[in-house]
Amino acid sequence: MKRVVFIxxxxxxxxxxWLIxxxxxxxxxxxxxxxxxxEPCEHIYLILDGGLEVTVAALSAQPIAHLATGEVVGEMSFVDSQPPSATVSALETSIVLAISCTQLRHKLQQDxxxxxxxxxALAILLSSRLRSTVKHLQGEHWRPVASLNDAGLDEINDMLSMGGIRFDWMLKRLRDVNSNPWEDLDVDSTD
Incomplete structure (x- = not known):
C-alpha cells in the first residue's frame, strides 16, 4: 500500500x-x-517512481528503511519544524514531486x-506510520489499517481507494512524454 494514498x-x-x-x-x-x-528540509516529497534509502548517522549510516513509489518524505519536519532525523538518498534513478514548504504554508494560511x-491527511498518515512501527516491533508486517469498527473500516477503505485513483491520475498528469523516463512506469496503486 502506498502511503501517499492516505493524503x-x-x-x-x-x-x-494545486499540488501538481x-x-x-x-x-x-x-x-x-x-x-x-x-539540515533544514525545505520541501515535502512524493516519490513518484524509484526507490530511496533512509539512514541515520548514529547507526553508522546503515539503512534503516527503504522507500518506494507512493511514499511521502519530509512531512515530519514540515509538521514540527525540526531538522530531519535521518538522511534520505536515492537507491536508483528516482522521480519525486517536490512541494515547497514555504509555498505550502502560504496555501494553508490562505485556504x-x-x-x-x-x-x-497528515494526521492519518503519521498515525498509520506509528501503528506500522508498533506492529513492526511486534514482528508483524506493515498493514495500513488498525482494527476499526465497520463504519471506520469502510471510511478508510473508501479513502484509500480514492487516494489510489488520485495517485494514478497524478502520475499520468506529471508524466513527461518528451523525456520519456516513465514510458514503462506501472501506475498500479494496489502495491
Whole structure:
C-alpha cells in the first residue's frame, strides 16, 4: 500500500491539482541525497517512481528503511519544524514531486478548507506510520489499517481507494512524454 494514498484520499481533486501545479518534478540519480540529517528540509516529497534509502548517522549510516513509489518524505519536519532525523538518498534513478514548504504554508494560511483536509491527511498518515512501527516491533508486517469498527473500516477503505485513483491520475498528469523516463512506469496503486 502506498502511503501517499492516505493524503490523496482525504484531499479533493482541486487540492491535488494545486499540488501538481505547485510541485516541481525532480529526477534523482543513484546515491543523490534528497534530505540530509540535521539540515533544514525545505520541501515535502512524493516519490513518484524509484526507490530511496533512509539512514541515520548514529547507526553508522546503515539503512534503516527503504522507500518506494507512493511514499511521502519530509512531512515530519514540515509538521514540527525540526531538522530531519535521518538522511534520505536515492537507491536508483528516482522521480519525486517536490512541494515547497514555504509555498505550502502560504496555501494553508490562505485556504482554510484545504488546510483542514491537508492536516487531517497528515494526521492519518503519521498515525498509520506509528501503528506500522508498533506492529513492526511486534514482528508483524506493515498493514495500513488498525482494527476499526465497520463504519471506520469502510471510511478508510473508501479513502484509500480514492487516494489510489488520485495517485494514478497524478502520475499520468506529471508524466513527461518528451523525456520519456516513465514510458514503462506501472501506475498500479494496489502495491
Amino acid at each position: 490523496l484520499g482525504v484531499l479533493e481533486d482541486d487540492d491535488v491539482d 501545479e505547485a510541485g516541481q518534478r525532480q529526477e534523482l540519480q543513484p546515491g543523490q541525497v534528497l534530505i540530509r540529517e540535521g 482554510i478548507w484545504f488546510a483542514s483536509r491537508f492536516y487531517r
